[in-house]
Amino acid sequence: MGLHIGKYRFGYGREQAESKIEALGVEQDENGNNYPTHKHTITKLGYEVLEKAVYNGEDVISETVFGEGYLVDVLWRDLQEDEDGLVDHPYGWKTFEVDINSEGIHGFLGLKYQDLKF
């Protein structure tokens, strides 16, 4: 079993992220529900927050300001090794990778991004 964690920012927003996720494999069951055909765990974090909202008691002083980048974390499972025994992002994902020096704003339970990043 091989686990890797990747953090990604899609500059063209949610649709771009969704198309990449769908390309990993999605099928529909007999009841019309979509489900992934792969074993990876994908967490959509939404649009990046540029400024947090400010409150004064019950009142909102200023609302949250969001950027255009859509953030996605992926826990990759059992990616195929290349001929050199190395594992890399699936095709088309590396371009969107964000490499950070902390655990970031989201994690997968019991796992460390710093231990499992590419």
Added chain:
Amino acid sequence: MATPSLTMIPSGYKAQKVYSVLPTNGDGDFTFDRNDAGSRVNKNGLIEQVATDIPRLDYSDSSCPSLLLEPASTNLVIGSAEGNYPHLPASLTNTISPDGTNNAVIPTPQYTWIRYQEIIPAGTYLNGQKLTYSWYRKRISTPTGVSVNGDLEVRGLINLTSLESNNATQIESNINGFDRFQVVVEIINGSLESEFRAYVGDVVGVGNSSVAYFGHQFEALPYATSYIPTPITGTASRSAETFSNDFSSQPTVANTNTVVLKFIPMGFSTDFYELLRFSDGTNEIALEGFQTNNYDVYGSGLASSGMVDGALSLDAGSINIISFSYSGTSLRFSHNGSTINTTTPTGNLPTITEVLNNAGGLSPIKILDLRVYNDFKTQEEINTLTTI
């Protein structure tokens, strides 16, 4: 009564494997996986984390464990042990929590409007998306303010509708002295920002410290899943769990089998998501969610519509036993000691070669006992087998 050919009572396990009691040669063992850790209530009644691929034998319902299977979920609350306040209470005192450490919080509010709060950015979800906020609560003394279920008053929601009729619903009891509650809310307009609020101030009473809270969880599902602890720096996810066995040679035989399943349904996300499927690879019988507390026994390739079409009433969170017994020409169903249907199948389920919870959308279930008998039983026999 004949001896079952397959008996899975959650007890023995290792990484990626749940052992069956019968058959003893290993053919009835189940494959399990989960990409990351998960939490469970252990034998001592405390919440603990188990590692990647370790099945969760959960003791939250009794001294006998159940096999807990859940879909993926993300806890959107940053710093879940304490929860998020838009304005800090006058003081915060730590106390022992359901995980046995000193990280539950007793807030002392200085205003009635001191509250927990979560914001959902505009454009994150579609109209009608359901989310569930859950928390653990322990009374240190009787609160002096408003009396509401769960000791957090859910009000002042922005762009959200609460689907609870009585403020909150209790979903777990006495986890190290704490009870767990949930509130299901629905987004009115997904293109707008939404705000969830749960007030402490007027419940506890200004200047009082009568209630401890812990384990705040906000997730995009219409029910609460097991606790996903998050650090103070971010949110956290738990991966989906899958559970299956492909026993093409054993332990079922052609045309005459009886399946008995003791389980706890825990809710579902969308109509007809499966809790468990029994299949020969083509035809199948599956237990599926239909609508709140209404389930369906679906017979793909066996009937033109569901065997029990959206009419099987199961209370989420309670123990149920269902059974189906089939020959090549007849199907009998029983639930909690009562006949629920007898039908002539239009197709055939010659030999069960798969029992699985790994296809489609996945729904949460706790399995307490699963048995397969290699015979076609009378209605009276299966009613006896399903009597709780």
